[in-house]
Amino acid sequence: MKNVIAFCILTLLFSCNSSAQKNNAQIEKEYSISKTDAEWKAQLTEKQYYVLREAGTERPFSSAYDKNYEKGTYHCAACNTPLFLSEHKFDSRTGWPSFDREIEGNVAYGTDSNLGYSRDEEHCATCGGHLGHVFNDGPRDTTGKRHCINGAALEFVPSE
Numbered sequence: 001m002k003n004v005i006a007f008c009i010l011t012l013l014f015s016c017n018s019s020a021q022k023n024n025a026q027i028e029k030e031y032s033i034s035k036t037d038a039e040w041k042a043q044l045t046e047k048q049y050y051v052l053r054e055a056g057t058e059r060p061f062s063s064a065y066d067k068n069y070e071k072g073t074y075h076c077a078a079c080n081t082p083l084f085l086s087e088h089k090f091d092s093r094t095g096w097p098s099f100d101r102e103i104e105g106n107v108a109y110g111t112d113s114n115l116g117y118s119r120d121e122e123h124c125a126t127c128g129g130h131l132g133h134v135f136n137d138g139p140r141d142t143t144g145k146r147h148c149i150n151g152a153a154l155e156f157v158p159s160e
């Protein structure tokens with residue numbers, strides 16, 4: 001009888017363990033680029049890490065990209081995925097770079113993940129880096145959306 005109980009406990013422990021491992025694997029699979037906190041810390045500046053990996057918000061009017069109207073593409077500062085086009089950028093006067101739409105498929109939203117983000121949160125679909133939030137008070141003549149993005153999460157690549 002003792003042996004049977006021991007076997008049951010062992011089985012239970014083992015199955016708990018294997019399901020926990022499965023969950024971790026699923027989380028890692030969510031993003032095609034995934035690194036440890038230490039790896040991101042080594043790669044990113046302090047400000048980039050704070051925004052992208054800790055979902056922080058930079059001070060308004062602190063990013064040079066806020067008033068950047070050059071033609072080009074805004075890439076993810078962590079993994080270089082193109083996220084926004086300059087032609088969709090507008091001056092929201094909020095102090096953060098703002099776009100009326102994203103490059104479709106390259107940005108994911110809080111509802112798409114199980115990370116406890118709010119609905120309006122947006123992040124890079126490739127590496128999971130936090131970008132900013134989307135609001136419904138954007139330009140009415142286009143999409144009506146205002147993607148309010150931290151400049152620290154972006155890397156501007158001018159078009160040639």
Ligand SMILES: [Zn+2]
Nearest residue numbers: 076079124127
């Ligand atoms: Zn990224």
